[in-house]
Amino acid sequence: MPELPEVETIVRQLRRPLIGRTFSHIWTDWPRQIVTPDPAGFNQRIANQTITAIERRAKYLLFPLSQGDTLLIHLKMSGQLAVVPAGEPRSKHTHLIFGFTDGAQLRFTDTRKFGRVYLLGEPADILGQLGPEPLLPSFTIEQLQRLLTSRKRTLKPLLLDQTVIAGIGNIYADEALFYAGVHPGRNSASLTPAEIARLHAAIQKALNLGIERQGATISMYRQPDGRKGQMQDEFVVYDRKNQPCKQCQTPIQHFTLGGRTTHFCPQCQQ
DNA sequence: ACCACAACCTGGCCGC
DNA sequence: TGCGGCCAGGTTGTGG
Numbered sequence: 001m002p003e004l005p006e007v008e009t010i011v012r013q014l015r016r017p018l019i020g021r022t023f024s025h026i027w028t029d030w031p032r033q034i035v036t037p038d039p040a041g042f043n044q045r046i047a048n049q050t051i052t053a054i055e056r057r058a059k060y061l062l063f064p065l066s067q068g069d070t071l072l073i074h075l076k077m078s079g080q081l082a083v084v085p086a087g088e089p090r091s092k093h094t095h096l097i098f099g100f101t102d103g104a105q106l107r108f109t110d111t112r113k114f115g116r117v118y119l120l121g122e123p124a125d126i127l128g129q130l131g132p133e134p135l136l137p138s139f140t141i142e143q144l145q146r147l148l149t150s151r152k153r154t155l156k157p158l159l160l161d162q163t164v165i166a167g168i169g170n171i172y173a174d175e176a177l178f179y180a181g182v183h184p185g186r187n188s189a190s191l192t193p194a195e196i197a198r199l200h201a202a203i204q205k206a207l208n209l210g211i212e213r214q215g216a217t218i219s220m221y222r223q224p225d226g227r228k229g230q231m232q233d234e235f236v237v238y239d240r241k242n243q244p245c246k247q248c249q250t251p252i253q254h255f256t257l258g259g260r261t262t263h264f265c266p267q268c269q270q
Numbered sequence: 271a272c273c274a275c276a277a278c279c280t281g282g283c284c285g286c
Numbered sequence: 287t288g289c290g291g292c293c294a295g296g297t298t299g300t301g302g
Contacts, residue, residue, distance in 0.1 A: 001295035032278095059296075076296050078280080093280085112279045114296065153272065162297080169295055218295065219282075238295095259275070261293085 001218075002059060002075045004134075004167030005210025005231065010081060011056045013224045014106075017083045018063075022050040022101045030095035033108070035118050042119050045069065046098075058130045058166035062123060072118040072126060073108070079115035082107050082224050130166040134203050141200045148188040148196060155191070156184035157258030159203075168203065171216055171231075174238045174263045175206040183269045184262050209234055237263040 002010070023046045031039045049065035056062065061081075063071035073081070086103035096108040096117065108115060118126060131147070132139050147164055148155075158164055159173045168176070177184050179202035182195055191199065210216060215229030218239065222228060232239070236246050241254040241263060250267040 003295060006295075074296085076278095077294070110279095111281065112294090114278065116297095151271075157273085160296090171295060216295075258273080260296095 001077050002079070002215070003169030003172050003210070004056075004059060004207055005172070005213075006215035006229065007056050007059050007061060007075065007167075008211050009215045009229065010075075010224055011054050011061055014061075014081065014083065015054045017104075017224075018051050018054060018106065020050065021104065023047060023065075024099045024101045026099065027097045028095060030113055033096050033110070033113065033115060033117060035116050037119060042117075045119055046071070048101075057127050057133070058162055059169070060127065062127075068121060070120055070123040072120060072123055074116050075110070076112070076114035076116070078112040079108060079110040080222055080224075082109065082226070129163050131162060131164045132166065134165050134167060135207055139200075141197050144200045144203075145193070145196050148191055148199075152187055152189045154184075154257065155182065155186045155188050156260075156262060158188045160258065160260070165203075167207070170260050170262075171235075171238045172203075172206045172210060175236055176202040178202075178237045178265060178269060179205055181268055184257055184264055237265060239263070 025047060026043050028034065028039060034042050037045065049067050049069060051063050052066055053064045054061065059074060061073040065071060084105050084107055086105060091109055093111045094107050094109040095113065098106040108117070120126065132143060148158070156173050156177060159168050160170065174184070176199065180195065180199040182191065182199060210231045213229055213231040213234055214223060216231035217228035218232060237252050240252045242251050244250065245252055245265040245268060248265065248267045250265055252263055253266050254261055254263045256262065
């Protein structure tokens with residue numbers, strides 16, 4: 001579910017309640033959610049470590065801890081995080097709970113159980129394979145040009161490849177390609193310099209709008225405080241099949257590309 | 271190098 | 287109401 005803007009929204013909301021809190025223990029009834037170390041080792045190692053910061057890299061949440069480890073969380077399709085007081089009833093889909101020394105808890109609720117957590121001394125072991133962050137100033141048109149033209153791949157699946165660009169998912173790929181006026185099925189190496197410049201601006205526009213609107217709620221996504229995002233109200237193509245294009249009134253079409261539903265305007269994205 | 275597809279899970283929705 | 291089939295914001299592994 002969550003893409004870069006949703007994860008960024010969650011990170012921003014978790015900083016105030018969590019920075020400075022100290023872990024005491026974890027509880028789980030679905031140990032597969034814990035990738036490394038094994039649950040017993042995880043429990044032992046996280047105890048007495050204080051959260052010193054909360055950051056985002058691609059779709060990962062990073063919690064640097066006081067003794068040098070980093071807690072990594074990936075929410076995958078349906079993961080949600082919430083900070084709750086001790087004693088709150090546990091939802092059916094909460095399979096991992098982080099307890100703090102003051103009794104508060106960080107709860108990881110995940111209907112589909114795809115989400116994963118890692119406790120690592122060296123987070124680069126996981127994060128090292130990721131491509132550039134598209135919202136950093138260092139992500140330039142020239143860099144995007146190199147990423148697109150140094151290989152021959154279908155454009156949209158390339159944008160979804162986290163080792164090429166980090167953080168874009170199915171929603172924001174479709175939205176960005178519409179803003180750029182480029183068809184999702186184009187070969188990456190065939191884009192003109194003008195199209196690449198438009199795509200660069202379009203990626204940043206879509207992601208920044210998503211952050212401004214605090215993410216997109218289609219079904220399950222909620223912010224840590226339980227509120228829905230507002231980005232779904234801004235969709236130009238995603239989830240709008242057969243509805244009129246906001247620019248030219250042509251019905252939005254959809255097809256499958258790289259195994260993902262893809263929405264586009266046949267008029268504006270030829 | 272690139273692509274298609276299954277797998278990992280559960281629930282919601284649609285048609286019958 | 288119930289049931290089968292299909293869909294879902296992500297990622298990884300396999301095989302062609």
